[in-house]
Amino acid sequence: MIRHVSWRTALLVLAVISLGYGASGAGGGLIETAHAHALPGSVLTFEQQSQETLHLTLQFPREDLLIAAPALAALGEQAPGQSLPQPLVDQLGDYLSHHLALSEDGNSLPLRLNGAHIASTYQPQLGDYVLVITEWNVTTEKPEPDSLLLQYDAVMHEVRNHRADVYWQTPDGATRPLAGFGFFHSSHGVRLNLQKARKETAEQK
DSSP, rough: OOOOOHHHHHHHHHHHHHTTTTTHHHOOOOHHHHOOOOOOEEEEEEEEEEETHHHHHEEEEEHHHHHHHHHGGGGGOOOSSOOOOOHHHHHHHHHHTEEEEETTTEEEEEEEEEEEEEEEEEEEETEEEEEEEEEEEEEOSSSSOOOOEEEHHHHHSSSSSEEEEEEEEEETTTTEEEEEEEGGGTTTTTEOOOOHHHHHHHTOO
């Protein structure tokens, strides 16, 4: 079966080939491909759903996911705005479970995938592209934990210039930045200061 390849994916492949054989050598060429990649990174947004439960929305561009996880190629055939087949949701959840983890005071926290869908979006400098959006529940040990340790390298384990931005969402829908990082800062985990985000929210009321 012939698959249609987007212009962004084609350009990324060409960049790898051309820069890989450039004057800088194979290693240098692969590093330079970071500058050819233009899609946004992952966005993780946390909010307090109830005592001892956080809600996490995680989203990233579909094209990057398909480069990082070819086994999820069926996602490329799904139309935005429609429900994903449950077997595909399960497959996506299995992939993310190997690249997403949270801990509190050294103890791993259970994450439950509640659903996933894809949505089309647009940015003037990028044009149209598709997001994969997943919704999770995180059970915490404390009613409102002060901080969490996030371990996340989805997509970026292959697309090395892919980045992740993490936010705290307030009850009124406003967001506060918690962290931003790339692949080389993800291996040891990233500390999320939820207490500071809550304090800043209270001070602005």
